[in-house]
Amino acid sequence: MSTISVALISSLPSEENPLDFHYQLQKIGYEKYGMKVDLLKNGEFVYSIKENQEKPKLYYSQKPFDPGEYNLALARLAIKAAHGGDHYVLREFQNSQVPVINPCDALLKAKDKLHTLQRLSIAGLPVTPTAVIRKREEIGFALSLLGKPPYIIKSPFGSGGSSVLQASTSAQVFAIFDYAWHIDRNEILLIQSYLGEETAQDVRSLYFNYKPWRAMVRQASQGEFRANVKIGANTEITMLTQEEQNICYRAARETGLVLAGIDFLRTNHGPVILEVNGCPGLMGIASAYQRQNIDIIDEFALLLLEYAKNTKTASR
Known part of the structure; x- marks a missing residue:
């Protein structure tokens, strides 16, 4: 052979x-x-x-x-x-x-988090409430659509928690945009509702060939709002509910990713997708499963x- x-x-x-x-x-x-x-x-x-x-x-x-x-x-x-x-x-x-x-086309589309959110939303999947603006004068209106603070502000491109900021007031949102647009007036930033709990955590679910593989809970380190392994989040294995499996399957199918890392929050009204990664890191989840003698x-x-x-x- x-x-x-x-x-x-x-x-x-x-x-x-x-x-x-x-x-x-x-x-x-x-x-x-x-x-x-x-x-x-x-x-x-x-x-x-x-x-x-x-x-x-x-x-x-x-x-x-x-x-x-x-x-x-x-x-x-x-x-x-x-x-x-x-x-x-x-x-x-x-x-x-x-x-x-x-596949190249799927990977390129997944790079753009805004594009991914658009596709998932159109497909009827639960995603993080998001607003995109191009003028300072629209910030107040965008925040009224999202509701009360805190807010998350991030670039459509980035990984590992980089380029992600939290704003506790509308004044902080204005300040972030003023600074970003002073550096690059064409910069596009996403404003999102913060749906996390007091202790920030989310779920990373790995799908391979559109089938559930493994999943972990990522919990942010003390004083941090980002639950990313690269910046110190703790990990532990978890099992997906049937509802979570269905949503993650549809997200993987919608993006066309053979290997997909679907990040979502467990909320009182069900799972809400944060983003879908086309090149998910494996060392964080490998560490979580290694403690159970499972070699990712x-x-x-x-x-x-x-x-x-x-x-x-x-x-x-």
Whole structure:
């Protein structure tokens, strides 16, 4: 039986080393499942487009690179950038009929949190009340639509809790916009109702191939309103209710993400979606499950292997 080959493409520059998670996935994939995982840095690729009718070519470390040699590509690219300029490599994999997790178009759309909220809202899913304004004079009206403070103000692009602020008064909202628009008048910021409890926490649910995989509760550290692992949130495993599973399934389907991290709040009137991540971090949830002797990276390797095998069979 031929070896399954996976290209893990990260947004790391050439001079940086892959993350520990990447090494772990590579090791477990090969030693336990006979799966070859190549760690590829986006910064090592050169993309060449000629003026004649020759097809564009990829080079890696200045050597010709054929995406078609792989059974699957796993994208671990930066999600903070508003643009999708670094996705040219993923498109070449897709042009070679290699399945990509996540597909380029779905990943680009998921980068834009406002776009995601629009799509989910139109689909009838419960999302965080949000307002978008373009003039200072509209701030008061927007706040009246959202109700009482506190408010959350954040960029449509960002991860790990970066670019997220909390305002306890309308004056603070005005001040935040004054500062942001002084730096960049074209900056778009989302104003959202704060639906959290006194102790800020939310749920991160992982879905793979539109099926529930694992979930955790993230609880913010003392004095913090953001429940992000990168800024010190505590994690513990949790089970989803049937209602939560249904909503997360619909969110994953709506966004087209094979691997989706759905963040939502548990409120008195049911789950409310905060955002859907196309490149969810795994180390926080891996830490939570490790305490229960469950290896998330091992499970992920097996999920990738089965997905690659199934898509390989379907393409015959």
